[in-house]
Amino acid sequence: MGGQIKTHRELDCLGLYCPEPVFRTRQEIDKLAVGQVLEVIADDPAAEEDIKRLVKRLGHQLLEIRKEKDRFHFFIKKVK
Amino acid sequence: MPRKRKKLAIIVHSGTLDKLYCAFILGSTATAMDMETHLYFTFWGLNMLVKGGLEKAGLPATYKHMEEQLKKKLKEMKYPTPYELLKRMKASGLLKIYACSPTMEMFGVKREDLIPEVDEIAGAAAFLDLASDADITLLV
Numbered sequence: 001m002g003g004q005i006k007t008h009r010e011l012d013c014l015g016l017y018c019p020e021p022v023f024r025t026r027q028e029i030d031k032l033a034v035g036q037v038l039e040v041i042a043d044d045p046a047a048e049e050d051i052k053r054l055v056k057r058l059g060h061q062l063l064e065i066r067k068e069k070d071r072f073h074f075f076i077k078k079v080k
Numbered sequence: 081m082p083r084k085r086k087k088l089a090i091i092v093h094s095g096t097l098d099k100l101y102c103a104f105i106l107g108s109t110a111t112a113m114d115m116e117t118h119l120y121f122t123f124w125g126l127n128m129l130v131k132g133g134l135e136k137a138g139l140p141a142t143y144k145h146m147e148e149q150l151k152k153k154l155k156e157m158k159y160p161t162p163y164e165l166l167k168r169m170k171a172s173g174l175l176k177i178y179a180c181s182p183t184m185e186m187f188g189v190k191r192e193d194l195i196p197e198v199d200e201i202a203g204a205a206a207f208l209d210l211a212s213d214a215d216i217t218l219l220v
Binding site: 016022 | 105109112168
């Protein structure tokens with residue numbers, strides 16, 4: 001923890017509920033180049049499990065989830 | 081070898097907002113997860129494919145008294161409408177929409193009455209054929 005991850009795009013999903021964070025995260029992943037990292041910030045309690053599974057299903061890499069009070073920060077690396 | 085896409089097949093039988101959301105939230109999430117999605121609309125669901133139908137969807141009689149409150153809340157949540165979810169699925173290129181042929185005849189619905197997103201008018205054999213190799217099959 002605490003290491004800086006270089007991010008290339010950021011997506012604010014605060015206040016949005018399932019399926020919005022998943023849908024918007026997918027859209028942003030599509031805009032990344034291979035090797036780039038997306039940071040998604042969400043506060044829907046469902047997002048933790050949903051984003052994890054989305055990233056796994058799409059075959060990308062979830063570098064880290066940082067929990068900060070009621071917010072999640074996801075760092076997603078596009079690998080293909 | 082590339083992994084075969086997962087496939088979701090849903091029979092949309094209901095024409096009320098609560099159940100349409102069930103089908104469309106699952107469908108739009110499936111396409112976001114790179115799954116092929118097939119929606120077969122029959123009975124009250126088919127009536128939702130008639131132009132203007134999705135916009136008019138409300139709650140069933142038992143919950144009618146909660147409809148106004150729910151719709152207000154959905155707006156506050158900036159929640160996508162069923163038609164917006166359907167358009168998203170379509171834009172992914174992974175959605176196919178089928179309209180049930182006998183239902184169309186029962187309700188006097190013509191091809192030109194349907195929204196342009198409908199791919200095919202189909203029957204039971206078509207659904208069973210595509211569902212027979214689907215990974216997830218649901219009736220809503």
